[in-house]
Amino acid sequence: MSSNETQKVLMAKIGAAHGVRGEVRVKPFGDDPLSFTDYGVLTTKDGKQSFEVQNARVQKTVVVTKFKEVTDRNRAEELNGVELYIDRDQLPDTEDDEFYYSDLNGLTVQDPDGKAMGKIVAVEDFGAGDLLEIRPKRGKTFYIPFTKDFVPEINLEAGFVTVDLPEDYLSDEKPSDSSGASPDK
Known part of the structure; x- marks a missing residue:
């Protein structure tokens, strides 16, 4: 990334339209479901679209949100799947042993x-906890x-994490039955 390119942080993703007045369901990413509303204007990753939250309310697992730029259901439906970002430098500094x-x-x-x-x-969460996706050489x-x-060690300054995997974690072999029986019988 070049020094003049600002790092973007994914804050939320727009889902289905909600009602007829342009509200949408938003899936937030963060501990506080309303945290994406605290940073002013949200943008798409490419910066071509921007959205300002007019109001938002938590409803079960989503946040029903009204953006100032979205005035009707048709426009709300067009936004399904749009990811919302902020610039990394808008986030507060982290404490020692904390990171984004x-x-x-x-x-x-x-x-x-x-x-x-x-x-x-x-870093993904498919519902059972956070996972690191790793691309080997x-x-x-x-x-x-x-x-x-x-992941016993994270060293942001040096640019690495240490992982301690069980011996057979990356093996393609199926686990053997401890009774010695063939799995085909």
Whole structure:
């Protein structure tokens, strides 16, 4: 990333239209479901569209949101799937041992002996907890749980994380049955 290119942080994603007056359901990314409303204008990643929150209310697992720029259901329906970003420098500074998930993208992943295993390409949550998606030098990306047991060290300044995987974690072999029976019987 060039020095004049500002890093964007994904704050929320617009979902389905809600009602006829231009409200939309928004899936927030963050501990506080309304935190995306605290940063003023939100933009698409390319910066071509911007949205200012007029009002928002939590409703079950989404935040029903009215943007000033969206005045009817037709426009609201067009926005389904649009991701909303802010500039990284709008976020508050972190404390020691704190970080934003976006800070992890691009970090080198190494084993406990310091051998490089790949790079972090994303932090995902599919519903069962946070996962790091890692792209090795060769082969397909893989996921590891983002827990202290699996990721005992994060060093943002040096640009790496250390992961401690069980011996057979990356094996393609199926686990054997402890009784010695063939799985086909």
